[in-house]
Amino acid sequence: MRPNQPSLTPAGEVKRAQPPTLRDVAEAAGVHAATASRALNPSTRRLVSAETARRVIKAAKTLGYQPNPIARSLKTAKSSTVGLVIPDLTNPLFPPIVRGIEDVLEAEGFSAWIVNTDNDPERERARIDSLRSRQVEGLIIATARVDHPFLEALHEQGVKMVLVNRRVENLEVPCVTADDATGIALAVRHLAELGHRRIAHLAGPHSTSTGVVRSRAFRHAIRDHGLEDDPSLTVECAHWNEADGATAMRELLDRDNRFTAVVAGNDLIALGCYDVFAERGISCPDEMSVVGFNDMPFIDKLRPPLTTVGVPHHDIGAEAARMLLDCIEEPDRRPRSLLLPVTLVVRDSTAPPSARPSS
Amino acid sequence: MRPNQPSLTPAGEVKRAQPPTLRDVAEAAGVHAATASRALNPSTRRLVSAETARRVIKAAKTLGYQPNPIARSLKTAKSSTVGLVIPDLTNPLFPPIVRGIEDVLEAEGFSAWIVNTDNDPERERARIDSLRSRQVEGLIIATARVDHPFLEALHEQGVKMVLVNRRVENLEVPCVTADDATGIALAVRHLAELGHRRIAHLAGPHSTSTGVVRSRAFRHAIRDHGLEDDPSLTVECAHWNEADGATAMRELLDRDNRFTAVVAGNDLIALGCYDVFAERGISCPDEMSVVGFNDMPFIDKLRPPLTTVGVPHHDIGAEAARMLLDCIEEPDRRPRSLLLPVTLVVRDSTAPPSARPSS
DNA sequence: TTGTAGGCGTTATCAA
């Protein structure tokens, strides 16, 4: 017999009460455990009499019964759990997405395991393996690269997943992304309307779909507005971060191009531009306009406040979670993809080009 | 018999191979499951012959065996899991702490469940209940208030926990915090050395130990430097955020105090000051110096870059995780508290007081 | 409508 009240061990210390189990509830209600299980489970409750159900539920409440999700998982092979694979939680892009995901999951009784890959494929493998061993029912992945054989392999194995922010070529998996192309188009139009003619692009890495899509959209937009379409005005950054943004900006300036505005692949790359402006005494927006992408928190507090493309990160997370839950519930549903609308947020980093003598 | 190779169901679809279980490994190695278990488990490996262990381990590797942590948890009543209770993941303070925690947990085979309370006691209760039902072995709590009966109750119930950033009065629980008092002392000394005599303090909420400790340290430091010790120079913010920082700053200015510098309770409150400066055309640091606390990411990119107290957030997380693991391993160890060293990071938001006519 | 029995995958306690 397992003690359910604090009791004394031979040594005399107080032993903690174990949490009540289903059997304790059943006993208290004077029914069998199976009956109690049915009564407590909304989907099987119709199998027991209303009176019995009432008694069981009351007993459960009295005892403070909480079902043991571990035992339940072992039996049902479901964990009510999903994995969340992101590069790095300290990148301010991700927390709002994570909150969006959790808000939806929580409402459905699911929880998320968050893992950071630091963009290391080895680490990604290991962390995803660990998630799988914990029986997650699906994955939300924010680390996808254009060519990502590991994700393809997972998909082959029937692992349910949803991609956020990114896509993988030739992979039939649901995605939720911002409308990158429109965002870039808005940025270019804004600069064109201010009077800029030579606009540069600091592209994100082309190993990511986001980098590719934004780059392509940039070229399109430039042509659409009849602006100078000079390939040397685009530099690809090695990573989506400040340091590589700064490097790319330096390269661009060293080419001695007479551009007056930059569309940065994202806000962090734009931050790198700011660093280079400080280094070289370039004044923004007087001498150079910059547009970012994402509208990260606090980016409006910069010097100068950054004009950028606003992305509904919370919604991206929420939609992705909803999609994954859909996949889990109806495994045969066809993968949909969602493109969420973006907005241009004009601040002080963009202005008409100065009349300064161009070199 | 459970099929371990993909097989055909009556309907003809391919059935996914189940992941191999311990029994599969045992069978492949020609031993009993119990033996395989012992061989695979480092702590019991000495109970089997070296030869058997080798065979089992090899078989496990060949089959790609991954122990099922759910089954293991059910048996051992341990989940290798801890709960992480924070107010809001989108507050940039927390991601580095979380990473520090995860880095340590991961090395020990533990994982963390993160929950956000949004500083809502009701929600905190619910989320912690849910963590407990998931059998977490302990909690790391970043939401503690000075008076926090719920945490006391948990402690009474024997729930293992470690507090980060905060303390609870009369609660004998291990804590990991930054050395707030020293940080504030450094800030005040820096301002005093610049020549400021009337220094204000925008205190964090006194419902949090951090708010109390920093406030008290401020008064001490002011007296130590023989500066003007005027209680009306301190305003308490309702929350640790921008909006309430701005409100408090407006109140301070409206009192028409002739202070020339502000020690903000944290960086977000300092951000609120920046907003008010913009509103009222006050130039920082020329007319007003500000010091923040925490050295949040990107705070160096503000206009002007913020002078602040640098806090080792990653270390705070790492130490807290280590402490919790210690508590889990040796339940009887006495609670220790750790005070981590801080540094003053001088940037451009502080300067000598101007010679402008005071009022 | 309710009870019985068996098992999810693992580990602990026996006995051999």
Add this chain to the structure above:
DNA sequence: TTGATAACGCCTACAA
């Protein structure tokens, strides 16, 4: 040193 057995808490055919 290994094997047999039972049990962790829950769910679900099946039988009553």
